[in-house]
Amino acid sequence: MGSIIVEKSVxxxxxxxxxxxxxxxxxxxxxxxxxxEIVLHKIPVLSDVExxxxxxRTAGKNVVFERDTGTVKVSxxxxxxxxxxxxxxxxxxxxxVLGPIxxxxxxxxxxxxxxxxxxxxxxxxxxxxxxKLGFDVNYDHGExxxxxxxxxxxxxxxxxxxxxxxxxxxxxxxxVLPGTTVIENAAMEPEIGDLQSLLNxxxxxxxxxxxxxxxxxxxxxxxxxxxxIIPDRIEAGTYVIGILATGGEGIVRNVRTDHLDALWxxxxxxxxxxxxxxxxxxxxxxxxxxxxxxxxxxxxxxxxDLQPQIIVYLSLAQGTSMVTENVFKTRFAHVGELVRMGANxxxxxxxxxxxxxxxxxxxxxxxxxxRATAALVIAxxxxxxxxxxxxxxHIFRGYENVIEKFSKLGGKIRYVPGGVPEI
Numbered sequence: 565m566g567s568i569i570v571e572k573s574v575x576x577x578x579x580x581x582x583x584x585x586x587x588x589x590x591x592x593x594x595x596x597x598x599x600x601e602i603v604l605h606k607i608p609v610l611s612d613v614e615x616x617x618x619x620x621r622t623a624g625k626n627v628v629f630e631r632d633t634g635t636v637k638v639s640x641x642x643x644x645x646x647x648x649x650x651x652x653x654x655x656x657x658x659x660x661v662l663g664p665i666x667x668x669x670x671x672x673x674x675x676x677x678x679x680x681x682x683x684x685x686x687x688x689x690x691x692x693x694x695x696k697l698g699f700d701v702n703y704d705h706g707e708x709x710x711x712x713x714x715x716x717x718x719x720x721x722x723x724x725x726x727x728x729x730x731x732x733x734x735x736x737x738x739x740v741l742p743g744t745t746v747i748e749n750a751a752m753e754p755e756i757g758d759l760q761s762l763l764n765x766x767x768x769x770x771x772x773x774x775x776x777x778x779x780x781x782x783x784x785x786x787x788x789x790x791x792x793i794i795p796d797r798i799e800a801g802t803y804v805i806g807i808l809a810t811g812g813e814g815i816v817r818n819v820r821t822d823h824l825d826a827l828w829x830x831x832x833x834x835x836x837x838x839x840x841x842x843x844x845x846x847x848x849x850x851x852x853x854x855x856x857x858x859x860x861x862x863x864x865x866x867x868x869d870l871q872p873q874i875i876v877y878l879s880l881a882q883g884t885s886m887v888t889e890n891v892f893k894t895r896f897a898h899v900g901e902l903v904r905m906g907a908n909x910x911x912x913x914x915x916x917x918x919x920x921x922x923x924x925x926x927x928x929x930x931x932x933x934x935r936a937t938a939a940l941v942i943a944x945x946x947x948x949x950x951x952x953x954x955x956x957x958h959i960f961r962g963y964e965n966v967i968e969k970f971s972k973l974g975g976k977i978r979y980v981p982g983g984v985p986e987i
Contacts, residue, residue, distance in 0.1 A: 568953045568967075570944030571976035572926070576812035579973055581800045581819050582608040582964040583634060583793035587758040589657035590732040591793065592616045592636070594759060596623065596664035597740055598766060600788030601639040607793060608634065608964040611957075615654045619647055619661055639788075647674040649706075655961070659687055659708075660729060663694055663737035666710040673709045689723055689730035696721045697734065697741060717743035726751040726776065726862045732759055738780040739768040745780040752776060753863040754823045758794045765789040795843075797823040798869045798935075799963060804847055805873040806942040807973065808836050809880060813848035814973065821845050826866040830858050830874065834881060853877075855885035855920055862891060872898045872939035879907040880946060881920040888915040898936035901929040905947055926951040934962045941966075945975055 583606030593616065595602040607613060609631045617627050617636070624643025629636050645665055652658045656677045665672035676687065691701050691708070698715035701708065721734055731751040736759070738745035750756070752774055760773035766786040772778040800819040807814045808831065821828070821840040828838050828845075833856040837848040855878055860871050868891035878885040879902060889895055893914040903909060904927055908919040926949035931937030937959040944951030956979070959966055970977045 565955050565957045566982040567980045568956045569978050570941055570951045573945045573975045574812045575807045575810045575973040575975055576814045577973050578815045579803050579969050580817050581795045584796040585610055585962050587755040587793045588613055589616055590660055590759050591762050593660040594736040595638045598786040599641045602788055603790040604636045605792040606634050607636045612655050612961045619651050642669055645669050645672045649675040652677050660733045662710050663733050666712050667737050671711045673707050675706050689727045690733050693721045693730055693734040715741045720746045722748045728753050731756055739763050741782045743782055747778040750776055750778045762791045765791055795819050801827050801870045802873050802938050805877050808849040809877040809942050810945045811849050815844055815846045817844040853881045855881040855883035857886045860889045868892055869935050872936045876939050876943045878918045885918040886915055897932035898939050923948055928952045931955045931958050934958045
């Protein structure tokens with residue numbers, strides 16, 4: 565894998581946010597539910613998106629990805645029902661094709677998925693939900709096999725935890741199953757609302773996305789449509805935190821500011837100046853900001869995908885902060901790397917206790933997952949001297965044109981190949 569070399573920089577200026585990765589992936593899985601053409605706009609050029617497109621092509625779909633415009637066109641029938649391991653191992657979101665292929669073709673098989681190393685993320689909720697929807701689901705030698713059965717007219721699926729992936733998977737499948745399906749304790753992330761919009765544009769009858777109760781009235785078939793992906797709130801939050809952690813000021817454009825209320829509240833508590841408009845945010849950092857306590861929770865709580873980045877910001881704050889992770893409770897691999905850079909923090913169960921320091925020091929650190937890698941790049945900009953972030957291919961899974969965007973903000977950053985980024 566390659567490395568990213570970062571030197572101390574003040575990030576400032578303007579940056580444009582891409583379409584949401586966490587919307588694009590479940591939406592690309594959902595296009596399997598029709599043979600007609602689907603045209604999608606604002607699809608980011610990311611290695612995860614490329615993997616999902618490869619999965620669609622493997623299933624037999626005709627896919628055209630116009631990378632310069634972010635437009636994807638998908639059409640044609642499913643021809644193959646098995647998804648190979650070499651694709652599924654790359655990311656967890658690939659599992660969301662299991663149900664759509666099975667509901668269209670009668671059966672489907674896929675290996676257990678891979679993805680970032682941020683703790684155990686079982687697919688139990690997906691499997692139990694599919695069973696409630698009438699599917700016969702079995703596990704054999706590392707493969708999950710799903711066969712479509714007979715769904716009861718009215719089914720309620722209760723999720724023990726508001727899993728985003730399971731909510732999206734079950735909502736998509738239920739759209740073309742008979743009768744009514746209710747998902748209780750559903751995840752409420754904006755990306756689920758985006759998926760509901762896409763499915764309804766395809767002819768589905770779904771309501772309730774954005775609440776904990778989603779109602780799906782099954783229809784016989786879905787048709788083609790044209791849809792634009794929402795902006796990526798996690799990318800937006802990453803650049804906002806990067807600007808503030810380096811003492812800069814700037815404007816982040818193409819962002820739904822109402823999707824990041826928990827972030828704005830935390831930043832304002834820490835003393836940042838945040839001016840929100842409908843589709844952009846202007847931020848400014850004082851010379852010194854203060855620590856604050858943050859609980860990481862399912863949406864609308866503080867996002868787990870911004871937890872590593874906010875820890876970098878709080879590592880340079882005055883006073884003590886506590887960040888409690890309630891989603892992926894062992895998602896702290898980045899903490900040890902930040903300590904190597906001079907941060908004063910320790911882990912106690914699922915909480916990081918942070919005592920702010922005057923400065924971080926550049927050194928060699930290792931990216932362990934997508935968001936941790938982004939956090940270490942931000943830490944490198946804030947640190948004295950030069951920082952080398954190794955194992956960085958993770959970052960190309962979730963940040964479009966990340967080197968160029970940080971450079972445009974004034975960041976001294978370069979990518980050193982040690983292999984080819986998967987885009």
